[in-house]
Amino acid sequence: MSVLVDDDTRVVVQGITGGEGKFHAEQMMEYGTNVVAGAVPGKGGQEAAGVPVYDTVHEAVEEENADTSVIFVPPAFAGDAVFESLDSDLDLAVAITEGIPTQDMARVNKRLSETDTRLIGPNCPGLITPGEAKLGILPGNIFSEGNVGLVSRSGTLTYQVVDSLTNRGIGQTTAIGIGGDPIIGTDFVDALELFEDDPDTDAIVMCGEIGGEDEEEAAAFIDDYVDTPVAGFIAGRTAPPGKRMGHAGAIVSGSGTGTAESKINALNDAGVPVGDTPAEVADHIEEFLA
Amino acid sequence: MAMKLHEYQAKQVFADAGIPTPESQLASDVDGAVTAAEEIGYPVAIKAQVQVGGRGKAGGIKLVEDEDEARDAADEILGMDLKGYHVDRVLVEEAVDFTNELYVGITMDRGEGKPVAMVSKKGGVNIEEVAEEDPDAIAREHIDPAFGMHPYQARKAVYDAGIDQSIARDVSSVLTTLYQLWDDRDGSDAEINPLMVTSDDEVIAADAVMNIDEDALFRQPELAEMEEEAAGGDELEQKADEYDFDYVRLSGNVGIIGNGAGLVMTTLDLVDHYGGEPANFLDVGGGAKAARIANALDMVFSDDNVDSVVFNIFGGITRGDEVARGINEALEQFDEIPKPVVVRLAGTNWEEGMEILNEDLVTVEQTLESAVQRAVEYAGEVNEQ
Numbered sequence: 001m002s003v004l005v006d007d008d009t010r011v012v013v014q015g016i017t018g019g020e021g022k023f024h025a026e027q028m029m030e031y032g033t034n035v036v037a038g039a040v041p042g043k044g045g046q047e048a049a050g051v052p053v054y055d056t057v058h059e060a061v062e063e064e065n066a067d068t069s070v071i072f073v074p075p076a077f078a079g080d081a082v083f084e085s086l087d088s089d090l091d092l093a094v095a096i097t098e099g100i101p102t103q104d105m106a107r108v109n110k111r112l113s114e115t116d117t118r119l120i121g122p123n124c125p126g127l128i129t130p131g132e133a134k135l136g137i138l139p140g141n142i143f144s145e146g147n148v149g150l151v152s153r154s155g156t157l158t159y160q161v162v163d164s165l166t167n168r169g170i171g172q173t174t175a176i177g178i179g180g181d182p183i184i185g186t187d188f189v190d191a192l193e194l195f196e197d198d199p200d201t202d203a204i205v206m207c208g209e210i211g212g213e214d215e216e217e218a219a220a221f222i223d224d225y226v227d228t229p230v231a232g233f234i235a236g237r238t239a240p241p242g243k244r245m246g247h248a249g250a251i252v253s254g255s256g257t258g259t260a261e262s263k264i265n266a267l268n269d270a271g272v273p274v275g276d277t278p279a280e281v282a283d284h285i286e287e288f289l290a
Numbered sequence: 291m292a293m294k295l296h297e298y299q300a301k302q303v304f305a306d307a308g309i310p311t312p313e314s315q316l317a318s319d320v321d322g323a324v325t326a327a328e329e330i331g332y333p334v335a336i337k338a339q340v341q342v343g344g345r346g347k348a349g350g351i352k353l354v355e356d357e358d359e360a361r362d363a364a365d366e367i368l369g370m371d372l373k374g375y376h377v378d379r380v381l382v383e384e385a386v387d388f389t390n391e392l393y394v395g396i397t398m399d400r401g402e403g404k405p406v407a408m409v410s411k412k413g414g415v416n417i418e419e420v421a422e423e424d425p426d427a428i429a430r431e432h433i434d435p436a437f438g439m440h441p442y443q444a445r446k447a448v449y450d451a452g453i454d455q456s457i458a459r460d461v462s463s464v465l466t467t468l469y470q471l472w473d474d475r476d477g478s479d480a481e482i483n484p485l486m487v488t489s490d491d492e493v494i495a496a497d498a499v500m501n502i503d504e505d506a507l508f509r510q511p512e513l514a515e516m517e518e519e520a521a522g523g524d525e526l527e528q529k530a531d532e533y534d535f536d537y538v539r540l541s542g543n544v545g546i547i548g549n550g551a552g553l554v555m556t557t558l559d560l561v562d563h564y565g566g567e568p569a570n571f572l573d574v575g576g577g578a579k580a581a582r583i584a585n586a587l588d589m590v591f592s593d594d595n596v597d598s599v600v601f602n603i604f605g606g607i608t609r610g611d612e613v614a615r616g617i618n619e620a621l622e623q624f625d626e627i628p629k630p631v632v633v634r635l636a637g638t639n640w641e642e643g644m645e646i647l648n649e650d651l652v653t654v655e656q657t658l659e660s661a662v663q664r665a666v667e668y669a670g671e672v673n674e675q
Contacts, residue, residue: 250552
């Protein structure tokens with residue numbers, strides 16, 4: 001079992017004729033993902049990465065029964081590409097693109113409230129159900145099948161934590177990178193809810209970072225609704241206020257909101273242990289599963 | 291990331307849109323400042339054009355009554371170091387005789403994923419402090435980005451803030467224009483603090499903040515042109531801009547290079563955890579090739595405070611072999627390695643990377659934790675010498 005993605009997922013890749021889109025479409029297929037089509041305006045009728053390309057996502061849905069989109073469209077056009085996926089009756093859209101203007105995402109966010117399509121990202125590595133399928137750019141070889149759900153705002157930090165788990169023989173149901181932008185689709189609360197409802201997920205890792213209040217909201221949600229044990233990690237304890245740490249969303253504002261301390265306290269208050277190091281997170285998960 | 295316009299740039303943008311601003315001129319030397327003051331007519335304010343908060347308290351804003359005072363003030367402010375920023379220009383501005391100071395601003399509420407308009411009678415002070423101590427003093431109105439700000443919303447925010455009837459219409463007009471600008475220009479924050487009210491009930495923008503979403507500069511060519519002038523930061527941060535790195539300089543002595551914001555932040559935290567002090571945040575991004583890796587090392591070596599370097603790569607789309615080549619390339623040009631470098635490679639092609647890496651030049655560690663510990667040790671040894 002898993003959440004959101006498995007080997008039945010039928011994927012259309014938006015931007016499949018670009019360098020990144022083509023490379024990662026092939027990588028996804030190699031991992032076992034059922035990529036059924038590409039969508040690129042003006043490239044309809046061609047073939048890329050061994051699948052047919054359509055001009056619109058609608059056509060890919062109609063002709064190939066795609067139910068999920070992975071978006072590798074350059075930032076200037078990515079907001080529009082996300083709108084297209086949301087308007088195409090898909091179950092899931094995954095936006096990998098980094099650098100989408102925030103105002104475009106505010107409009108996307110508005111549309112999200114009106115559609116049944118779930119969005120992951122943008123500015124995220126995607127998600128993976130080990131042994132079945134991956135959507136995005138995560139390196140499949142570090143993941144292994146198992147019973148731990150993982151949700152993270154950061155890509156490479158996810159790999160680091162997964163590595164610590166895999167080294168101890170602890171595998172994952174699904175790992176979701178929700179992205180490091182200020183406005184994202186699926187957030188911690190959404191992902192926690194999915195894992196809580198998944199009978200095969202026996203423990204959850206949640207990797208947050210400074211900026212915003214998503215981790216605090218997640219802590220409140222865990223306190224009220226989550227019975228599955230959760231271990232946390234928060235990046236950016238040493239980040240000075242007012243300096244953005246790479247991710248557009250990773251900034252402690254001048255008034256002191258979004259600090260690591262506030263997030264760690266909130267999680268601890270909800271009974272979630274927070275590791276000082278990625279290895280300590282794996283220690284906690286090991287204890288939960290023992 | 292936001293590109294911050296200077297006050298004089300933001301005021302120009304506001305004035306062009308029809309928001310009342312005081313008469314002002316930019317000057318880069320004392321004579322120019324005095325000439326500007328004479329033309330505008332005393333009293334004038336002389337204001338340092340640097341992008342730091344609290345300019346007034348730090349001595350970067352002076353009110354002057356005559357030529358002697360103007361000369362002294364311009365002489366003092368031009369060339370001064372204001373919280374680490376060199377002042378090379380001042381704005382000479384008509385001093386507004388005000389009876390009241392208000393606040394109006396537009397920003398993105400990331401929690402709601404919507405813009406929010408804010409109005410307060412408590413202008414002229416740090417609005418973040420007001421937000422903390424007296425949150426009810428700020429009226430907030432969330433805006434649906436698909437519709438924009440409805441006229442009633444501007445009125446509602448103004449009335450909710452308790453603004454006097456006599457100026458309500460003018461303040462809501464300024465707020466409407468400010469939202470329009472924020473929306474048209476891809477603002478991340480647009481703010482007037484204070485919006486001054488004069489004795490004859492006129493409103494005038496005495497300060498101006500306009501921060502632009504850097505990710506949207508591609509469709510804001512006029513503002514992108516202002517970026518060059520707006521660019522700030524110290525020499526190292528400018529170098530990072532040239533190399534196109536996400537870089538933040540900090541005060542410690544352990545240099546840090548990694549890929550991915552979350553992992554680099556974590557590496558910083560671990561340096562602190564093991565008793566060291568991070569010198570910087572440097573994210574090479576995804577898929578870095580050898581040349582970029584070499585640039586990253588050059589960047590960190592350029593910081594005199596750095597005593598050791600930890601290089602932590604967990605490859606997803608970044609390949610270990612490229613990283614190793616870049617490290618070799620950067621280090622082989624030295625007869626003696628300037629600062630000890632600890633390398634930890636994991637993920638895509640890490641084994642190929644380890645074969646390529648010249649281990650005479652670096653210390654290799656297998657785990658993130660041990661790599662950081664080793665770099666902290668090295669930095670500590672340098673300090674003892």
